[in-house]
Amino acid sequence: MSLKKYIDLTIRMVRYNLKIIFAGKFFWFLLAAFAFFAFFMFQQAWNRVEINEGSIYNLLLFPCLLLIFYPIVFGIQNDEDNRILEIIFGIPNYRFKVWGVRMLMIYVANYFILVLFAYVARVLLYPVNTVEMAFQLLFPMLFFGNLAFMFSTTTRSGNGTAVIMIIFGLVFFIFMNANKQITHTYWNIFLNPFSIPNDIHPMIWQNTILKSRLFLLIGAVIWLMIGFLNLQGREKFV
Numbered sequence: 001m002s003l004k005k006y007i008d009l010t011i012r013m014v015r016y017n018l019k020i021i022f023a024g025k026f027f028w029f030l031l032a033a034f035a036f037f038a039f040f041m042f043q044q045a046w047n048r049v050e051i052n053e054g055s056i057y058n059l060l061l062f063p064c065l066l067l068i069f070y071p072i073v074f075g076i077q078n079d080e081d082n083r084i085l086e087i088i089f090g091i092p093n094y095r096f097k098v099w100g101v102r103m104l105m106i107y108v109a110n111y112f113i114l115v116l117f118a119y120v121a122r123v124l125l126y127p128v129n130t131v132e133m134a135f136q137l138l139f140p141m142l143f144f145g146n147l148a149f150m151f152s153t154t155t156r157s158g159n160g161t162a163v164i165m166i167i168f169g170l171v172f173f174i175f176m177n178a179n180k181q182i183t184h185t186y187w188n189i190f191l192n193p194f195s196i197p198n199d200i201h202p203m204i205w206q207n208t209i210l211k212s213r214l215f216l217l218i219g220a221v222i223w224l225m226i227g228f229l230n231l232q233g234r235e236k237f238v
Contacts, residue, residue, distance in 0.1 A: 054195030074158035153230035186211035
């Protein structure tokens with residue numbers, strides 16, 4: 001196969017998968033993410049709350065998680081509804097060629113959406129580094145996104161996975177905020193890297209952020225591997 005044909009085939013494959021990933025209800029989730037983000041920004045400005053990089057990160061965290069909710073939670077169910085699961089399972093190494101590539105495209109696309117959101121915040125609220133802000137948000141996105149993928153391969157139902165993820169998200173949020181001992185430690189899944197505590201040395205804080213990102217990244221890899229292992233039982237899906 002010539003290089004031109006290979007590039008042509010790759011572009012067509014990317015377009016096809018993007019149509020599958022972001023078709024249907026994704027537009028409404030994107031709209032909802034921006035609506036929540038705009039509402040939170042308006043609320044901050046209206047209440048004249050002190051705005052800094054840490055507050056912008058908090059504003060973007062919920063829209064960040066909402067952006068990955070539909071394409072990952074309902075990914076397998078959408079394939080089943082479109083009657084293409086049988087075709088997918090017939091592809092050699094389908095787990096990596098189909099779902100692995102799809103998830104990569106989801107995260108890349110959502111990263112650029114977050115850059116756009118951060119730019120809006122930069123123009124309207126506070127001058128943040130949009131690229132760095134979106135990069136830091138990638139870690140909780142990967143952690144929860146791959147966790148949702150793992151549950152979707154277990155339940156094989158978008159609605160069931162959605163319920164589980166909402167419950168887990170609420171439990172994580174309540175536990176992390178209620179337990180003051182881990183609020184500023186790397187065990188806090190929602191750790192804000194831009195909110196520097198007054199009683200912690202900057203060097204120690206940088207080390208905590210590094211450990212936090214490694215913790216989220218390792219967790220994301222574990223969830224992804226379990227999800228791929230679950231996909232080996234193709235008889236459960238077709």
